[in-house]
Amino acid sequence: MNNLKMFCLTLEPSHLKFIKELNYIPVGLGEKIFHNNEGWFTDKLDNNISEKNKYYGEYTFHYWLWKNYIDLDNVEDGWFGFCQYRKFWSINDDNLIPKTINELKPLALKNIPETYENFDAVLGNPYFINQFKIMKFLKKGFKIIVNNPTYLFNKNKRNLKFHFDLMHGNGNLDKAIDLLDDNNKKDFKNYVNSNVSFNPHNMFICKSKILLKRYYSDLFPWLLKCEKLFGFKDLKGFGKIRIYTFLAERFMPYWFNKNARVKTMPIVFYDIRKDIK
Numbered sequence: 001m002n003n004l005k006m007f008c009l010t011l012e013p014s015h016l017k018f019i020k021e022l023n024y025i026p027v028g029l030g031e032k033i034f035h036n037n038e039g040w041f042t043d044k045l046d047n048n049i050s051e052k053n054k055y056y057g058e059y060t061f062h063y064w065l066w067k068n069y070i071d072l073d074n075v076e077d078g079w080f081g082f083c084q085y086r087k088f089w090s091i092n093d094d095n096l097i098p099k100t101i102n103e104l105k106p107l108a109l110k111n112i113p114e115t116y117e118n119f120d121a122v123l124g125n126p127y128f129i130n131q132f133k134i135m136k137f138l139k140k141g142f143k144i145i146v147n148n149p150t151y152l153f154n155k156n157k158r159n160l161k162f163h164f165d166l167m168h169g170n171g172n173l174d175k176a177i178d179l180l181d182d183n184n185k186k187d188f189k190n191y192v193n194s195n196v197s198f199n200p201h202n203m204f205i206c207k208s209k210i211l212l213k214r215y216y217s218d219l220f221p222w223l224l225k226c227e228k229l230f231g232f233k234d235l236k237g238f239g240k241i242r243i244y245t246f247l248a249e250r251f252m253p254y255w256f257n258k259n260a261r262v263k264t265m266p267i268v269f270y271d272i273r274k275d276i277k
Helices: 013-021 050-056 059-068 101-107 134-147 160-168 172-177 182-194 209-230 243-259
Strands: 004-010 025-028 079-084 087-089 121-124 204-206 262-265 267-269
Touching: 004 013, 013 025, 050 059, 050 243, 059 209, 059 243, 121 243, 160 172, 160 182, 160 243, 172 182, 172 209, 172 243, 182 209, 182 243, 204 209, 204 243, 209 243
Parallel strands: 004 025, 004 079, 121 262
Antiparallel strands: 079 087, 079 204, 087 267, 121 204
16 A cells, blocks of 8 residues: 655656656646646646746745645645655665666655654755865865865865855855744754755655644745845856755755654666656
8 A cells, every 4th residue: 555645746748657657646847838637736826936936946846735735634644755857765775876767667665664654754865065076165165265274174164054155155054044933043053064964855755744834834934034135036057046945955854853753765866858758
């Protein structure tokens, strides 16, 4: 028996058949047309922020879930998961980069194992940002490193705040954190300053819609405040255009580790666009 609602997000209507074969729920984002009568979920109906998809990425769909779906009476409590057309969950870590789509199919997660029942959420295996080659740090943040050369020699100083400053604008993370509610501001600041890894890709699996709603209720009011600070029209380059996505990506593992019992799971990388045009 399937104990998991897995939403698979994609930009391509042609992926419908494959997503359904995995017994996942297809979610269409972006500018292309996804027909509801074919089984697609989208971020464009009812109360939505789909016009912000360029800046929010997958979180325009999460917003739609928060405002329109998870409170419905016919939506049962249980495991809710999120994957993407090029990133999939798996309990098998022997082959995280399959060579073909046929190798991917048996790897993709179908059910949450019984061994996970004592946990509230599943996050991807941690991604260590302090392991990058020195030349990449110099290329991305020469001024930051010149002002504090110890970043080159002390890997523990290359924390999440340093990485965010490097990739998404120096000081932007601190400015955003200052807009958080009192329950999260101090703890999140400590998290980004003391950790050199995070659970990446905005992928998570959540055990109940109550917990999912709590997460959204902390995240989205904060991102809306950040919009007043960063706006949209002056954001240049992918790292800043998607700043709201990257803020959420750092906040997500912090929030679940603070508020839930968390277990990690491997993520398999295979872009199905190579096979399905």
